[in-house]
Amino acid sequence: MIHPLRRLGLLVLWLALPLHAAELTVDVGYGQKTYTTAQLLARADARDVAIPADVAFKRAMRYRAVPLKALLDGASPDDTLQFVASDGFAAQIPAALIVQAHGSVAWLAVEDPAHPWPTLEEIKGDAGPFYVVWTQPEAMKIGPEQWPFQLVSIRRQPSVAERFPAILPDPALKTDSPVQRGFVVFQHTCFACHTLNGQGDAKLGPDLNIPHSATEYLREDLLRAYIRDPQSLRHWPQARMPGFDRKALTDQDLDNLLAYLHHMAGRKAQP
Template sequence: MNALAPLLALFLLGTAQAAELHIQLGSGERTWQTAELLAHPQAQSVEIAEDVSYKRAMRYRAVPLSALLDGIAPGDHLQAVALDGFAAELPAASLLASQGAKAWLAVEDPAQPWPPLGQGKPSAGPFYLVWTDPAASQIGPEQWPFQVSRIRQLAPVAQRFPALLPAAEASAEVQAGFAQFQKHCLACHRLNGAGDSAFGPDLNIPHNPTEYLGEAFLRLYIRDPQSLRKWPQGRMPGFSAAVLSERELSELLGYLQHMAKHRR
């Protein structure tokens, strides 16, 4: 019996189960069951040419995310929370767009489970936010949350977490870096104790990475984390120049350097 335990564990990892997705909007809250979403009138087969999580082409049964966001306007702000504590901040305008990059909620069918994300890992299900034509709107990897359990409408980041704000006298570059931090870092990290993610470490308490890594090594780490510190459990993705340009990376580092002097 003991000899079969590892095989049973691997089998269970690759087996999807019916799940619930909680959507909390200003108009109220709704819980969607897997079967409801698979049978949604707008559900269809979607081909994702370069899937961020699986690193290859994938096909999903998916619903346009806009179809699940009744009453949401382009100026609103939403957050997708994953089972592991990852919390992606998502401007509603990108989720509602009908041209350029389009957001889809991929739904894992228990009868046809998706492959695991790696050896000993679960799949990206039960719900996964994927994009068609992501380059058209500069959609970054942090905007592809998988294992999503909840989508909720919230106030913008700057209103919810004033401890993240640069000082009033901060330069335009630092302000731009704050925008890059929100897009690429806040889904995994807090800063000054502020943020909703429970996934990665705080980037200012007790120390800011710009204080213990030289700029060249920090740039290398952000581009390719495993090239600087290789370990099997490393989960931070690399940010290529196509996702985060050299200018945007400099802005992000400028924001971090600024916030090292504003530890709260």
């Protein structure tokens, strides 16, 4: 039997352990690398970064962060990078936005176990241990889906078109058509949380085309309202879907997104 004083000592030691210490896996095609919280915080290029309008916390934040580009040595601007979170969120971000930045700069914010970040009100949980944040995001029109938190891995992937052909619109359509433009919007705003025709890596939201497209069971005005502010249509305290205001998604982008979803409703494919 453990003596009560020793048991108390073990409890104090357990409480002192870094509960948020974690590992990040990075693989851009030249072998997998693993970075621990301690390693990242100790890097010479780690610095304090101020984010005036943080996407996750909805306010100004400061982080200890590492330039994300420094962790992607060997990545080509033509690569597609997949950022996977512990909750099933899977964002596809063009490597060019990070390695050929023109104004916006991506940072990997690292949660210090000694100074944990606040709880995220929307999910009643933690954004750590790793979170991609951007300085001057407006310069390159970085969208809210390109700020993945609870990050566990970054991997180079083939293009979305190669991996998931069932989400492609009719190839006969012109590249500047509303449907094709909407396909681009879909990849930036929806594909990180939803699958379509059963294809995609995300595990958070329902499929947007099978068995029924959202365009088939929601009126156009209600669907628009839902995308702008999900809670305005269906109040659900545990809801995870963010709203997309006109800064994140212009009216023209929304028109194009709906054109794509309408088009894909006629191109259902079972996984």
